[in-house]
């Protein structure tokens with residue numbers, strides 16, 4: 001797997017330091033509250049697990065699987081819910097946990113859905129933000145790193161469902177896409 005990586009952009013240590021910072025900020029902002037962390041599967045699974053451990057408040061967790069990319073590096077524009085939440089969100093403080101915001105289509109769809117379900121508040125935390133990719137107007141409340149307009153993999157982020165288990169984040173060699 002390592003040999004498929006052209007360049008490492010964010011090392012394991014950089015990621016873990018940033019996750020600690022984000023956990024501390026959320027803990028401060030949500031003191032006395034018990035927000036529901038909503039992990040957007042599958043990409044956000046690593047970030048959710050690490051962030052929750054660094055957040056010192058009585059949070060709850062739920063999981064939603066959404067896909068708009070399939071096996072491609074471009075969003076299809078069609079957002080599909082593959083698994084819905086188990087919990088009711090009405091009247092709750094929600095924190096949507098994402099690995100990356102690119103076009104913004106996934107989050108824009110999701111935020112509208114959760115507003116319709118009468119959430120009390122909705123904030124978004126993403127580890128990576130790719131502002132140049134944006135086609136809809138949405139921005140995170142908390143973000144770890146801004147990334148260039150390149151397709152990145154690792155730490156939950158996949159290409160064709162692979163590379164999610166890399167502990168760091170990087171860019172694939174061009175040959176990998178032509179296989």
Ligand SMILES: O=P(O)(O)OC[C@H]1O[C@H](OP(=O)(O)OP(=O)(O)O)[C@H](O)[C@@H]1O
Nearest residue numbers: 041042043067068069102103104105106
């Ligand atoms: O801002 P957008 O352009 O909508 O892109 C962001 C979404 O794309 C990825 O999910 P993907 O659809 O690849 O599913 P996955 O998390 O299961 O890999 C990522 O995890 C975000 O949810």
Ligand SMILES: Nc1nc2[nH]cnc2c(=O)[nH]1
Nearest residue numbers: 102150151152153157158
């Ligand atoms: N793996 C991966 N998924 C994405 N979804 C939206 N942007 C990206 C990206 O850069 N990498």
